[in-house]
Amino acid sequence: MKIEGRVVVYGDNIDTDVIIPGRYLVLQEPSELAKHAMEGIDPSFPEKAREGVIIVAGRNFGCGSSREEAPVALKHANTRCVIAESFARIFYRNAINIGLPIIEASLRDKVSEGDLLSVDLVSGIIENKTKGVRIQAKPLPPLAIEIINAGGLTKYVRRKLGLE
Amino acid sequence: MNIVEKILARASGEREVSPGQIVDAKVDKAMMHDLTGPRVIDSFREIGVKRVWDPERIIVVFDHDVPPSTIKAAELQKKVRNFVKEQGIRYFYDIGRGGICHVVMLEKGHVKPGELIVGADSHTVTYGALGAFATGVGATDMAAVLATGSIWLRVPETLKFEVDGKLQKRVYAKDIILHIIGMIGSEGANYKAMLFSGRAIRDLGIDGRATICNMSIEAGAKAGIVEPDEKTMKYVRERVGEPISPIRSDKDAEFAKVYEVDASRLEPQIAIPPSVDNVKPVSEVGDVEINQGFIGTCTNGRLDDLRAAAEILRGKRVKDGVRLVIIPGSQEVYHQALKEGLIDVFVKAGAIVCGPGCGPCIGISRGVLADDEVCISSANRNFVGRMGSPRSKVYLASPATVAASAIRGKITDPREVG
Incomplete structure (x- = not known):
């Protein structure tokens, strides 16, 4: 599973309230949520992400509430992958469950805004094509890959229950 | 185990x-x-x-x-x-x-x-x-x-x-x-x-x-x-x-x-925006004027919390220019607070009491903040835009500290108020 995209960089502790502020949680359509992705910290994100991006961030990405709208908004704003030094645990599960690829790696000083990255989720190899750097990240656990490959947790559970 | x-x-x-x-x-x-x-x-x-x-x-x-x-x-x-x-x-x-x-x-x-x-x-x-x-x-x-x-x-x-x-x-x-x-x-x-x-x-x-x-x-x-x-x-x-069959740690648990x-050395604490771990004792926070106080939420909207707030607010007034929103955590808490006269104390102090619910904590309704406004809240999160405008600020504290701050119009140590 190889993913490519241009980098958008954020810092530490990007919480779910800045990813999708509470007042938008009544929006049910993923495309509507996507218009407000990262609004709390960077209202220009949906525009930046139009052609597909990879978010590179610091520690504790997705901390705060359990709102699944956070990864949903990012995914539907064309975020192809989130790479962070660490993720808050509920966001981590939610991202995998809805099929937003994420991977843990420390890329400080190894990427700049706008660099072209390629990510292999299974091997954990990240390539910065702009700078010509390769980084070995921790690959996703097998269960997570299985869920993402199934197309998300709902499909995974359907399969497990013999409904597909 | x-x-x-x-x-x-x-x-x-x-x-x-x-x-x-x-x-x-x-x-x-x-x-x-x-x-x-x-x-x-x-x-x-x-x-x-x-x-x-x-x-x-x-x-x-x-x-x-x-x-x-x-x-x-x-x-x-x-x-x-x-x-x-x-x-x-x-x-x-x-x-x-x-x-x-x-x-x-x-x-x-x-x-x-x-x-x-x-x-x-x-x-x-x-x-x-x-x-x-x-x-x-x-x-x-x-x-x-x-x-x-x-x-x-x-x-x-x-x-x-x-x-x-x-x-x-x-x-x-x-x-x-x-x-x-x-x-x-x-x-x-x-x-x-x-x-x-x-x-x-x-x-x-x-x-x-x-x-x-x-x-x-x-x-x-x-x-x-x-x-x-x-x-x-x-x-x-x-x-x-x-x-009920309670479970407890074994004696050799790891x-x-x-x-x-050491709890005896603690003074009232404040979490300074925009992160919950930016915590200081109230004495080190300095002069911070507030526009709003909020007492309630799943963190501090229970009976003990309302009692602590009422102890501070009894016979006092919320400072002019400051609004104090108080939201009991449940119908049961609300009813008991009524019976104990706590709601009476709040209303007389000039606070607004709303029906049980999450209120402005998640920035949806009943007390959201405008640009550059400052709130001291008994809630659990002070992230950017959590309670409204991304340019507002939320300080976190105990209900007593919120009540004392609402009376003085600035962040205040509850031990200094009557």
Whole structure:
């Protein structure tokens, strides 16, 4: 599973309230949520992400509430992958469950805004094509890959229950 | 094994489990509310199972936008109400019947020591106050629980916080947990469980223990928990009809790390925006003028919290130019506060009292903030834009500190006010 995209960089502790502020949680359509992705910290994100991006961030990405709208908004704003030094645990599960690829790696000083990255989720190899750097990240656990490959947790559970 | 490992071993039918192990655990109770419910229902439909696994073990509470402030919210609540009816879900707390889910779950007897509870809300960790392992999940995880009654969990390492000493007057559970989060940081317990013990925790009532467990998520924790004692058993017996089989840590239980905290040295604590772990004693905060105070939420909207606020506000007035919003955590809390004359104190002081619910904590209604406004709140999060404008600021503190600050119009040590 190889993913490519241009980098958008954020810092530490990007919480779910800045990813999708509470007042938008009544929006049910993923495309509507996507218009407000990262609004709390960077209202220009949906525009930046139009052609597909990879978010590179610091520690504790997705901390705060359990709102699944956070990864949903990012995914539907064309975020192809989130790479962070660490993720808050509920966001981590939610991202995998809805099929937003994420991977843990420390890329400080190894990427700049706008660099072209390629990510292999299974091997954990990240390539910065702009700078010509390769980084070995921790690959996703097998269960997570299985869920993402199934197309998300709902499909995974359907399969497990013999409904597909 | 420690209490966390023992609960997860019981729930997954294993004789023994250890940190790092992935278990497939049977869930005792599942909770969702008006804001997460609609998405849970959509994912449940996608899975395609016709009936929920057990309508007796699902609790639905309306609290995030009650009564609904927009047509959209009203429509979503209707959707959840219809689902409750269709599935025959037994415990449904509609508007005017319950209050904030994490207050209702404890007071209505839906939490027993030793249980595994999941909720579609990050503050589900609150139920550790009664010795349960409770954790927050997203909508799709919850849909899978509704469909199957089980969930995969990684057994977490447990951090033990030994909180000894006696709290000074007007220093509360909130100050303990803010201090701890400041000490270990906002991801200091990521993927781990936090066990709170020691004299200062034993001295706290269930309300105070709920405040502490509630905010364990702000350090990233998967669960916060207090070992059940006589106070726990008394509280639970008064509310639960069924037999109770509490689980406690073995004598030789192991912990990933033990922290010691001397509660007797704590002064009131403040979390400075925009992060929950930016915590200082009130004496070091300096002059901060406020536009709004807010007392309530799943962290500090219980009876002990309203009593502490009333003690400060009795016979005083909220400063002109400042608004104080007070929201009791549940119908039961509201009713008892009325009987004790607390609401009378609040209204006479010039505070506005709203009906039970989450209120402005999530920035949806009843007290959202404008550009450049400053609020001191008894809630749990002070992230950018949490309570309204991304240019507003939220300071976190105990209800007593909020009350004292509302009287003076600036952040104030509650020990300085009458």
